[in-house]
Amino acid sequence: MSRSGGTGLAGAGAGPVSVMLRRVVLVDDHDLFRAGVRAGLGRTVDVVGEAGTVADAVPLIKELDPDVVLLDVHLPDGGGQAVIVQVAPERPGVKFLALSVSDAAEDVIGVIRAGARGYVTKAISGEELTDAVHRTADGDAVFSPRLAGFVLDAFRSGDPVADPDLDQLTAREREVLQLIARGYRYKEIAARLHLSSRTVESHVSAVLRKLQLSNRNELTRWAAERRLI
Amino acid sequence: MSSAGRFRLPLALPRVERAEDDRAIAGVCVGIARAVDVDVTFVRLSFAFLAFASGAGIVAYVGAWSLLPAPGETQPVRRRRIVGLVLIVWAAILALRGLGITESLLWPLALVGAGAVLLSGRTFGLDERRARLGAFALVVVGVVIFVGHNTRGTATTLLAPGAVAIALLLVLVPWAWRLTREREAERAARIRTEERADFAARVHDSVLQTLTLIQKQPADARKLARRQERELRAWLYPAGEPTAVGTVADAVESTAAEIEELYGARVEVVRTGDAPLDERLQALVLAGREAMANAARHAGVDEVSVFLDVGDGGVALYVRDRGAGFDPDAVAADRRGLADSIRGRMERVGGTAAIESVPGQGTEVELRLHA
Numbered sequence: 001m002s003r004s005g006g007t008g009l010a011g012a013g014a015g016p017v018s019v020m021l022r023r024v025v026l027v028d029d030h031d032l033f034r035a036g037v038r039a040g041l042g043r044t045v046d047v048v049g050e051a052g053t054v055a056d057a058v059p060l061i062k063e064l065d066p067d068v069v070l071l072d073v074h075l076p077d078g079g080g081q082a083v084i085v086q087v088a089p090e091r092p093g094v095k096f097l098a099l100s101v102s103d104a105a106e107d108v109i110g111v112i113r114a115g116a117r118g119y120v121t122k123a124i125s126g127e128e129l130t131d132a133v134h135r136t137a138d139g140d141a142v143f144s145p146r147l148a149g150f151v152l153d154a155f156r157s158g159d160p161v162a163d164p165d166l167d168q169l170t171a172r173e174r175e176v177l178q179l180i181a182r183g184y185r186y187k188e189i190a191a192r193l194h195l196s197s198r199t200v201e202s203h204v205s206a207v208l209r210k211l212q213l214s215n216r217n218e219l220t221r222w223a224a225e226r227r228l229i
Numbered sequence: 230m231s232s233a234g235r236f237r238l239p240l241a242l243p244r245v246e247r248a249e250d251d252r253a254i255a256g257v258c259v260g261i262a263r264a265v266d267v268d269v270t271f272v273r274l275s276f277a278f279l280a281f282a283s284g285a286g287i288v289a290y291v292g293a294w295s296l297l298p299a300p301g302e303t304q305p306v307r308r309r310r311i312v313g314l315v316l317i318v319w320a321a322i323l324a325l326r327g328l329g330i331t332e333s334l335l336w337p338l339a340l341v342g343a344g345a346v347l348l349s350g351r352t353f354g355l356d357e358r359r360a361r362l363g364a365f366a367l368v369v370v371g372v373v374i375f376v377g378h379n380t381r382g383t384a385t386t387l388l389a390p391g392a393v394a395i396a397l398l399l400v401l402v403p404w405a406w407r408l409t410r411e412r413e414a415e416r417a418a419r420i421r422t423e424e425r426a427d428f429a430a431r432v433h434d435s436v437l438q439t440l441t442l443i444q445k446q447p448a449d450a451r452k453l454a455r456r457q458e459r460e461l462r463a464w465l466y467p468a469g470e471p472t473a474v475g476t477v478a479d480a481v482e483s484t485a486a487e488i489e490e491l492y493g494a495r496v497e498v499v500r501t502g503d504a505p506l507d508e509r510l511q512a513l514v515l516a517g518r519e520a521m522a523n524a525a526r527h528a529g530v531d532e533v534s535v536f537l538d539v540g541d542g543g544v545a546l547y548v549r550d551r552g553a554g555f556d557p558d559a560v561a562a563d564r565r566g567l568a569d570s571i572r573g574r575m576e577r578v579g580g581t582a583a584i585e586s587v588p589g590q591g592t593e594v595e596l597r598l599h600a
Binding site for chain 1: 345501536593
């Protein structure tokens with residue numbers, strides 16, 4: 001397992017790569033948490049706005065047109081899903097990354113299917129979150145280990161109720177997801193599988209697309225039954 | 230609790246709106262047909278047939294026209310509603326007369342019916358006591374008229390007790406109904422209160438205690454907070470927590486919790502699939518425990534990733550850290566943990582253990598049992 005110096009990853013060991021400054025809006029109903037996130041985000045991320053409710057967030061995001069919205073899954077007046085649904089049609093360029101303490105799979109699946117580019121738990125370190133913001137801004141999918149485990153479970157092969165319409169995961173995609181679940185970062189996965197980081201990212205994006213497009217009630221039902229990712 | 234069953238009168242009709250499209254005259258028939266989901270021709274024919282009963286159909290149509298809201302309108306103005314109601318009642322009288330039912334039955338029925346509506350909780354702005362009195366008066370007058378009519382003429386006196394019984398039924402049923410509804414609401418409220426109390430007790434016993442402890446022993450804050458988090462999650466998402474005692478996922482989760490308690494590092498468990506715990510899986514979990522403990526003790530990191538993959542091909546458990554790492558070939562003989570507790574244990578149950586570690590980059594232990 002070798003670790004060659006950096007592509008766009010902000011992880012340890014990444015050299016002085018020139019990184020774009022990303023404009024971010026933070027949506028979370030806990031002031032304390034927002035302050036924590038702001039403090040933890042690296043200098044390559046500029047928090048241009050903050051909101052605590054869906055009603056505040058929607059006009060703010062439309063006005064600021066940020067690169068990335070860090071979105072709490074649970075908001076008092078409707079949840080992250082409502083924000084995405086109201087903003088996305090008008091601001092297709094804005095990308096959403098869901099943040100949550102919730103382990104409820106139905107929440108995760110809901111926000112991903114609404115169009116979030118990824119899902120990370122709030123326990124994530126500032127450094128990793130910074131990295132995730134950049135990846136989201138680049139249009140990549142951001143999978144936390146938990147989300148990866150959850151997707152693997154949802155797409156479990158040989159499932160007796162498997163939907164024939166459902167796009168199954170390819171062997172490679174499954175392999176990538178398993179490595180994410182094991183705690184590997186994209187760059188480490190690339191090194192391990194002798195792929196480029198780009199290729200790893202495109203595999204993850206493909207999985208995200210399958211998750212968003214597969215029109216299976218079963219996925220939702222599964223999530224509701226399971227509750228934990 | 231789901232919202233305490235809001236109760237609807239059995240008399241409540243589906244919302245009917247006049248239709249603007251497809252209409253022949255005022256859209257009444259189309260509107261009714263849509264509301265009750267039948268073919269519009271059927272509704273039109275009904276009105277047409279009723280028209281033969283002394284023109285009842287026509288009166289009813291005009292009444293409905295006046296009474297029903299136009300599309301988008303919430304309710305027509307008061308005067309229109311009154312006109313509509315009067316017309317519809319008139320139409321009903323015409324129709325019933327057409328069927329040969331005379332006033333002797335009609336008026337008592339109407340009066341008792343109105344009384345029943347009042348009693349069922351629709352007070353039309355009257356206060357409770359007056360509504361009840363009014364209802365009672367209506368029912369009594371209805372019964373008296375009925376009995377009067379039918380005993381005077383050819384009908385037998387036997388009808389009178391029957392009429393009283395029917396009237397009583399009409400009064401008692403809505404009343405009983407309302408009582409049940411009240412009791413249900415009361416029960417829902419009680420359940421809510423109990424839930425709240427349970428919740429408060431829960432928060433007090435766990436969260437508040439932990440917060441107090443953290444203030445007293447700030448050095449242990451991390452460990453305490455993590456333990457609290459686990460407990461709270463287990464309570465909030467019970468269905469998702471380790472399904473049953475005695476499964477491999479359950480064992481891995483509790484092992485992770487144990488390691489967290491012992492060493493203060495965060496152990497993130499991701500898992501797919503589950504299987505009942507047997508001797509071999511027990512060995513896998515114990516080997517995994519050793520790997521987690523090693524990571525928490527020696528790697529110098531505060532997070533350990535654990536992935537349990539239970540599939541058709543077998544069970545795999547990965548324990549990974551991004552810490553100090555070591556050279557597996559140069560492990561001192563005194564580090565018995567790796568050799569005995571991990572490799573030996575796995576080999577004894579026919580499994581494998583692979584250890585991958587690079588100094589400065591971290592370690593991953595992969596434990597595998599084939600099905």
